[in-house]
Amino acid sequence: MKLLVHLHVYYHDQVGYFAEKLRNISGCEWSLFVTMSTPDAGSESVLRSVKPDVVFIRTANVGYDIWPFISVMKSVRLEDYDLVMKLHTKGPSSIAIHHVRLDGYGWRNALTEALLKDEGRFHRILSTFRDRLSTGLLCSDIFLMLPLPWTDEDSLALDKELSRIGLDVRDRHFCVGTMFIARTSCYRFLQEADITEDMFPKEQISHSGGTMAHVYERILSMAPSAYGFRARGLVTRPAVSAWLFTDRSFSALFKNIFSINREGYDRHKVLRVAGLKFRLK
Numbered sequence: 001m002k003l004l005v006h007l008h009v010y011y012h013d014q015v016g017y018f019a020e021k022l023r024n025i026s027g028c029e030w031s032l033f034v035t036m037s038t039p040d041a042g043s044e045s046v047l048r049s050v051k052p053d054v055v056f057i058r059t060a061n062v063g064y065d066i067w068p069f070i071s072v073m074k075s076v077r078l079e080d081y082d083l084v085m086k087l088h089t090k091g092p093s094s095i096a097i098h099h100v101r102l103d104g105y106g107w108r109n110a111l112t113e114a115l116l117k118d119e120g121r122f123h124r125i126l127s128t129f130r131d132r133l134s135t136g137l138l139c140s141d142i143f144l145m146l147p148l149p150w151t152d153e154d155s156l157a158l159d160k161e162l163s164r165i166g167l168d169v170r171d172r173h174f175c176v177g178t179m180f181i182a183r184t185s186c187y188r189f190l191q192e193a194d195i196t197e198d199m200f201p202k203e204q205i206s207h208s209g210g211t212m213a214h215v216y217e218r219i220l221s222m223a224p225s226a227y228g229f230r231a232r233g234l235v236t237r238p239a240v241s242a243w244l245f246t247d248r249s250f251s252a253l254f255k256n257i258f259s260i261n262r263e264g265y266d267r268h269k270v271l272r273v274a275g276l277k278f279r280l281k
Contacts, residue, residue: 001082001126003030004184006072007047008065008088010036014108015043018087021116022050027123031081035068037061063200063213064088065178070216071197073190083129085115085181086220097176100142111179114140114234125181125234136229137221139180144173144233147218157215165193167219167226174221175231186224 005025007018022032032051036043037060047054057075059068065088073084090108094101102110115138116122128135147158162169167189201211224231 001028001129002080003028003083003085003181004072004076004081005030005032005085005087006035006069007032008035008068009040009043010061010065011089011091012036012040012043014089015040015046018089018112019046019050021087021112022047024116024119024122026119028126031055033057033072033076035059035072060197060202062197062202063211063216066213066216066220067197067200069178069220070190070195073187078184078188078191081184083181084184084187087112087115087179090177097142097145107177110142110236111140111175111177114138114142114236115179115181128232129181129183134228134230135232136186136224136227137175137180137182137231138234139175139221139231140177140236141233142236143176144221144231145176147172147174157212158218161212161215162219162222165189165195167193167223169219169222169225171225171231172218172222173231174218176217178217178220180221182224183227183229186227186229187220189223189226 003025005022007022009015009018030051032047032054034047034054035057037058039056039058044054044056047056057068057072059071062068063070065086068088069086090105090111092104093107094103095107096102113121115125125138128138147155199212200216201213221231
């Protein structure tokens with residue numbers, strides 16, 4: 001299998017961390033594409049020590065790490081690669097997700113280590129793609145979640161853009177934080193659809209605000225389902241993974257017993273009772 005790795009560098013002081021993680025890639029042919037808004041000789045030297053033939057691309061930090069990834073996908077022959085891994089530097093933050101509290105660089109580290117904790121982890125990922133042909137995308141199970149129906153980037157804006165580019169997604173789970181490994185064939189639409197740099201914000205907004213960057217954060221993870229593949233979560237912390245499995249199993253069971261959600265392009269309310277579905281006004 002041949003892998004394309006895209007790393008977007010905004011925080012140059014994190015390059016050493018990612019260089020060490022990239023050293024865990026082995027057992028396959030791979031190429032490294034690094035996008036950055038400002039060139040930095042130190043960063044380039046560190047990354048060349050890992051991958052001498054690394055390709056550096058200068059790009060504006062438009063749409064955070066989203067447009068840089070799309071621009072790389074548009075610039076390569078996707079058929080030359082089987083898999084693509086998306087990585088990016090990420091500032092410290094505090095987040096609570098699935099009852100897991102992550103402070104400092106915890107969010108970045110959990111996303112990255114799910115993919116590149118060590119060589120064994122990476123080799124198991126390759127085996128998953130070889131042996132489980134239905135798998136289209138893998139990321140940390142902590143951050144694989146469904147959209148929140150009350151935010152614009154999770155509902156109206158998302159539905160509108162999916163319709164515009166003609167992407168029929170069947171599963172709306174997405175990776176919160178957008179670090180994943182996926183089959184490159186799932187991103188043909190990035191080359192075929194009218195997706196341009198000027199669609200994405202140049203200003204940096206730390207949290208969701210309905211921008212096109214946030215919409216495509218979701219679309220990039222949902223895309224495999226449009227091509228008949230599944231997104232799967234990688235065990236990041238065993239205790240948390242066990243809790244997530246139990247919680248999701250019971251949530252799926254009780255959803256059909258009783259739930260009220262918004263569905264469809266017009267986000268109409270739907271009541272489910274004992275397996276029956278009723279549209280609410």
